[in-house]
Every structure is written in structure tokens, then in C-alpha cells.
Amino acid sequence: MTSNDRFGRRIVLGALLAAPLASPALAQGQYPMRPVRLVVPFAPAGTTDIAARILAERLHARLGQPFTIDNRPGAGGNIGSDVVAKADPDGYTLLMQTISSGAINYGLYAGRMPYKPEDLAAVGLMLRVPNAIFVTNALPVNTLAELVAYAKANPGKLNIGSSGAGTSLHMTGELLKLEAGIEMTHIPFRGAGPMLAEVIAGRVEVGVDNLPSVIGHLRDGRLRALAVTTATRTPALPEVPTTAEAGFPGVEATAWFGVQAPAGTPRPILDRLGAAIDAIVKEPATAARIAELGGMPPALTPDGGTTPAAFASFIRSEITKWGEIVNRAGVKLE
Known part of the structure; x- marks a missing residue:
């Protein structure tokens, strides 16, 4: 065997030994x-x-x-x-x-x-x-304070919908009830779509939803926004006050x-x-x-x-x- 043959074998052997070590990194790099x-x-x-x-x-x-x-x-x-x-x-x-x-x-x-x-x-x-708090158009309230007053005057009559038990929307509703001292019955749905349909139809009076999935209904007037739950107003709905501006600073959820x-x-x-x-x-x-x-x-x-x-x-x-x-x-x- 010539020196060139031995050199070639060393190169091939080195490449074979190195290949298993390099392949995972190579595979991840191609991900x-x-x-x-x-x-x-x-x-x-x-x-x-x-x-x-x-x-x-x-x-x-x-x-x-x-x-x-x-x-x-x-x-x-x-x-x-x-x-x-x-x-x-x-x-x-x-x-x-x-x-x-x-x-x-x-x-x-x-x-x-x-x-x-x-x-x-x-x-x-x-x-x-932000989360938005809104009501069906048939409910005679235009502000969060009016909703709270209505709930106190009509105990046990309001339902509040969310896209599911345990969601931030459910918990925003719970925070509102705690801060305002009111009772509303939570109605969980399997997603925003079914919940919004029920509030639009008036079968559920109050709803909480993430702004992206409800904003079209708020802009088109199918639902009435009362507040957003962030510390500052959202440029997407600049006319809608925050929960803090509406008198309930403890109801903040992003x-x-x-x-x-x-x-x-x-x-x-x-x-x-x-x-x-x-x-x-x-x-x-x-x-x-x-x-x-x-x-x-x-x-x-x-x-x-x-x-x-x-x-x-x-x-x-x-x-x-x-x-x-x-x-x-x-x-x-x-």
C-alpha cells in the first residue's frame, strides 16, 4: 500500500467517525x-x-x-x-x-x-x-356603570358568555363581578363563534371576548361595546373606554x-x-x-x-x- 493509499484511508475513516456527530446538527439546521x-x-x-x-x-x-x-x-x-x-x-x-x-x-x-x-x-x-366587555343591543345599557346598575336592580337575571370555562374571558367576567359586587350567570361556550351568535341574538345578554374575534361585530353595530380591559384605550376602537375609566380599575386583563x-x-x-x-x-x-x-x-x-x-x-x-x-x-x- 502506498503512502497515498494510507492517506486516503485516513481521510475516509475520519469522515465516517465524524458523520454521526454531525448529522443531528445538520438535520436541525435543515428544519x-x-x-x-x-x-x-x-x-x-x-x-x-x-x-x-x-x-x-x-x-x-x-x-x-x-x-x-x-x-x-x-x-x-x-x-x-x-x-x-x-x-x-x-x-x-x-x-x-x-x-x-x-x-x-x-x-x-x-x-x-x-x-x-x-x-x-x-x-x-x-x-x-385587550378583552372587550359588550352587551346585546336589546339590553338598555350604554356604559359599564349602567350595566352594573342594571345587574344590581335585576339580580340573577343576566347571563354572561365566554368562549369557555377557565379562559381569560371567563376570568375577566369573574373579576367584574367581584369588583362591582354583582351576580351574573356564566355561560361557557366551545369557542367565540357560538358565544357571539347567542349574544347577537339576545339569548345571552353580556359577553366577554378577545378584541380580534369580536371587533367586526362591534364596528358593525351588531353588539355594543362597554369597555376594554387594558390600561389604555386601543387605537382599534378609540371611542371605547377602559375598565379603569369606567370606574373599575381592578378589572384589567390582557x-x-x-x-x-x-x-x-x-x-x-x-x-x-x-x-x-x-x-x-x-x-x-x-x-x-x-x-x-x-x-x-x-x-x-x-x-x-x-x-x-x-x-x-x-x-x-x-x-x-x-x-x-x-x-x-x-x-x-x-
């Missing part, structure tokens, strides 16, 4: 190589679904593979979230997480949650939105929507997805689309964006905050 499933734990037509479809469209454009929506509603978002928590951590099953199943439910279903916070890895926050993945998903995949979401929320066209729906940017980083680490820290703080509110309201779900 995604096939369509990705984005699980939405609520029914179609609600804000979670709207946000997911906007994000899926932009992720497809940026990463080159389809991001397909899989609606898995039920149990305030727990059913769909559990699907992702138990999925293979390969980056091909993601969750459009919400304030409900990502924070509030840990207090509401204490000891009975099908997954734990550590079963899901943070990827990025997409947007925050819903949020972001992406999580199964725990154990490789860090390069989380980082690539996180960077893509950060770029998407900063796109002028996407930002304008979100603002038109009444949404606000994530603003987790100094430049107004998001990262997996910042989103993880944010989720931890939200779990603590809403756990305290759930205890105060005394609401527990089976």
Missing part, C-alpha cells in the same frame, strides 16, 4: 423538512385561530414548509395543549398557546391538569390583545397568544422558530394586520420583539399572577 402541525386548542373563528392562521401563513413564507392548523378545542384549551405536551419533541407539532391553557388553567384545575408547565417549551410570544413546543425539542429548532416569530411580529404588514384587529406587539425584548427565553420568563410570571386571581375569585373547575 423544517416537511409540513409542521400547529395545534390550536380552541374552535375556528376565535382569536386563537385567527392569530394562528396569520402566523402559519408567515412561517410558511419564511421557512419554506406549510404550517397546517389543527383545531383541538375543549377544557379551556387543555385538550389541544395536552396533545402537544405529549407529542414527539421533533419540532413538527407546535402549540398556539394562550393565556388560558398556558397560565390560568394551572390554578383553575389545580392538581388535575393533564400536563405541567415544564412539559412545554417556550418558542415566542406573537401578540397581546390576553396573549404565542407558540410552545413539546419539552425536549432541540434548542436549534426552538431558536430558529423563535427567530422567525420575532421577525414576523416586526414585519410592518403583519404589525398593521394585528393592530387592525386590536392586537398589540409582544414587547418582551427592548426592541419590541420576542425570544424563547423572554417568553419562558413571561409565562412563569403569568402563572403566578393568575394563580393569585383564581384564588381570590374562588373559582375551581372539575
Whole structure:
């Protein structure tokens, strides 16, 4: 064997030994190589679904593979979230997480949650939105103060709808009842669409919803907005006062929507997805689309964006905050 032959064998052997070490990184660097499933734990037509479809469209454009929506509603978002928590951590099953199943439910279903916070890895926050408190047009009230006065004069006669038990919308209604000292019967629905239809028809008198999924009905006059639940008014409905302006500063709740993945998903995949979401929320066209729906940017980083680490820290703080509110309201779900 010549020296050239021995040299060639050493090169081939070195390449073979190095290949197993390089392949995982190589595979992750090529992610995604096939369509990705984005699980939405609520029914179609609600804000979670709207946000997911906007994000899926932009992720497809940026990463080159389809991001397909899989609606898995039920149990305030727990059913769909559990699907992702138990999925293979390969980056091909993601969750459009919400304030409900990502924070509030840990207090509401204490000891009975099908997954734990550590079963899901943070990827990025997409947007925050106000909740809107509104009424059917047949109800003779035009302000939040008038609603409270009507509820006190007609105890037990008002129903308040939300898109599901344990959602931030349900808890916003509970906060209103606590702060105002009124009673209304909570009617949970399996999504925003069915709830809005019942309030428009007048079969449920009061509703709470995320602004993006109700804003069209408010603008068209099919429903009457009384307040938004953020600290400042939303440019999307500048004429609608905040709950603080209406005399109830304790009724403040900002819903949020972001992406999580199964725990154990490789860090390069989380980082690539996180960077893509950060770029998407900063796109002028996407930002304008979100603002038109009444949404606000994530603003987790100094430049107004998001990262997996910042989103993880944010989720931890939200779990603590809403756990305290759930205890105060005394609401527990089976």
C-alpha cells in the first residue's frame, strides 16, 4: 500500500467517525423538512385561530414548509395543549398557546391538569390583545356603570358568555363581578363563534371576548361595546373606554397568544422558530394586520420583539399572577 493509499484511508475513516456527530446538527439546521402541525386548542373563528392562521401563513413564507392548523378545542384549551405536551419533541407539532391553557388553567384545575408547565417549551410570544366587555343591543345599557346598575336592580337575571370555562374571558367576567359586587350567570361556550351568535341574538345578554374575534361585530353595530380591559384605550376602537375609566380599575386583563413546543425539542429548532416569530411580529404588514384587529406587539425584548427565553420568563410570571386571581375569585373547575 502506498503512502497515498494510507492517506486516503485516513481521510475516509475520519469522515465516517465524524458523520454521526454531525448529522443531528445538520438535520436541525435543515428544519423544517416537511409540513409542521400547529395545534390550536380552541374552535375556528376565535382569536386563537385567527392569530394562528396569520402566523402559519408567515412561517410558511419564511421557512419554506406549510404550517397546517389543527383545531383541538375543549377544557379551556387543555385538550389541544395536552396533545402537544405529549407529542414527539421533533419540532413538527407546535402549540398556539394562550393565556388560558398556558397560565390560568394551572390554578383553575389545580392538581388535575393533564400536563405541567415544564412539559412545554417556550418558542415566542406573537401578540397581546385587550378583552372587550359588550352587551346585546336589546339590553338598555350604554356604559359599564349602567350595566352594573342594571345587574344590581335585576339580580340573577343576566347571563354572561365566554368562549369557555377557565379562559381569560371567563376570568375577566369573574373579576367584574367581584369588583362591582354583582351576580351574573356564566355561560361557557366551545369557542367565540357560538358565544357571539347567542349574544347577537339576545339569548345571552353580556359577553366577554378577545378584541380580534369580536371587533367586526362591534364596528358593525351588531353588539355594543362597554369597555376594554387594558390600561389604555386601543387605537382599534378609540371611542371605547377602559375598565379603569369606567370606574373599575381592578378589572384589567390582557390576553396573549404565542407558540410552545413539546419539552425536549432541540434548542436549534426552538431558536430558529423563535427567530422567525420575532421577525414576523416586526414585519410592518403583519404589525398593521394585528393592530387592525386590536392586537398589540409582544414587547418582551427592548426592541419590541420576542425570544424563547423572554417568553419562558413571561409565562412563569403569568402563572403566578393568575394563580393569585383564581384564588381570590374562588373559582375551581372539575
